[in-house]
Amino acid sequence: MPRKEGQKRKLLVLLEILARETDEKHPLSVPQLVEKLQEHGIEAERKSVYGDLNTLNSLPGAPYEIVQLRGRGGGYYMTDVLFELAELKLLVDAVYASKFITARKSKTLIDKLGQFTSRYRQAELDRKVLVSGRIKSTDEKILYTVDALHTAITAGEQVQFKYCDWNLQKKMTPRHDGQLYQVSPWVLVWENGNYYLIAYTEGRLKHYRVDKMQNVHQVAGSKREGAAEYAAFDVNTYMQQMFGMFNGPLKKVTLLCENRFAGAMIDRFGTGPILLPCEDGEHFTMTAEIQVSPQFFGWVAGFGTGVVVAGPPEVRAEMKKTLDRLQELYR
Structure with a gap:
């Protein structure tokens, strides 16, 4: 007997259905799972779906459990995948509270976080009331600045950048006529919704607000300095x-x-x-x-x-x- 169409991807599709379409309040019966599979172009029999559910539950190290609710209105649902709902809400609140993340990027990130739970629970992540009146950045380049700084810190190399201030025209203008700053980056800290770089320069550790840094790039072949000073440095004390x-x-x-x-x-x-x-x-x-x-x-x-x-x-x-x-x- 020839294999039915879509069998090679049936387990993956079934896993996605359970992850996005079910939770403890929204279980799906096996006949409903068969219908959902058909909507994805996969023909399946009830008996095979029971076997697939057992297979998915027996996978070693799986970050989920497929639970059966018995009785009227029962069926199967998947427990939290990777993140609990409370953990996702915490991450969403952090994204909303971050001034350096633009409103557009905030929505994109939160939509992506929503993919880690069911579509019913995803609706609970819509916490837009938290951004009322909050000032959000309009510059998405800061995300790439943060990434460049992390890369330099990992590589142990110095960075160069222009350091800017706001003018009356609400534009960022470089300090000291565009002079390049060159520092040894050690750690990034998050304070009051802003990222700050702690770096060694001119014989001491100083901080720079990351959203005021432009054109950040590593200085190839430049070894980071200030190891002894940073070893004796307490970030928490410094912030306090x-x-x-x-x-x-x-x-x-x-x-x-x-x-x-x-x-x-x-x-x-x-x-x-x-x-x-x-x-x-x-x-x-x-x-x-x-x-x-x-x-x-x-x-x-x-x-x-x-x-x-x-x-x-x-x-x-x-x-x-x-x-x-x-x-x-x-x-």
């Missing part, structure tokens, strides 16, 4: 010390805080700094290493009278100067 990714002199700063802001301090500085209760029972002090910048003073001011710079004296004095200047502006 900075506010708005603005550099400033590194100081040990003591803050006097109302007790209700304990959570805010832990969120910002982690559980490392010690929170020392004050005698009044309503305040505590904590000390952390901070790169002191105008953004840090703005962060403190955001707490009103609830957080005060207690020391050192020069940082406290600079905070007062900042507030005095602001007061002058609003007189």
Whole structure:
């Protein structure tokens, strides 16, 4: 008896049907699976489909399980393939929250993520409410910039690029008349929805915002520098010390805080700094290493009278100067 048409690809098509058309709320009976196969141009008998289901379930290392629901309205469905729905939602939220990914690329990526679950669950990944009011990049080249930087980091080579700023015409213009920067890239970090490159240059480690980098390319044959400095570098500490990714002199700063802001301090500085209760029972002090910048003073001011710079004296004095200047502006 000749083999029916499409038998060579029947298992693959059946696997795709189960992955995209079924979940625990939407099982398919064997007669329904036969119909679905016919829609794909594959003739199949019920008995052979039962055997195919057993074959698919017995494949070693398969990232799924085909489950049979018995009783009225029962049938077969496939459990999560590779990703659980909650994991996919987490990835979708990360894509939506990323300012450096354009709206068009966000939709493309989320559509691709949706292919890893059933079409019914894919509808749950439509979480567009999350992007309301969010600023998204309009430049998709950043994805290729990130890839070029990862490649250079893996190869251990230096990179060159132009570093840019926005002008009043809302265009990126290179700093220093288009001068090329050459640095040794070590790691990429993601902070506040932006990618930053940590690189060694001019005897120290510095950071660069990736979406402001243009024409990134490896410098062939240039060995990356700064291995000793990076070995002693703690990325998490570096990020905690900075506010708005603005550099400033590194100081040990003591803050006097109302007790209700304990959570805010832990969120910002982690559980490392010690929170020392004050005698009044309503305040505590904590000390952390901070790169002191105008953004840090703005962060403190955001707490009103609830957080005060207690020391050192020069940082406290600079905070007062900042507030005095602001007061002058609003007189």
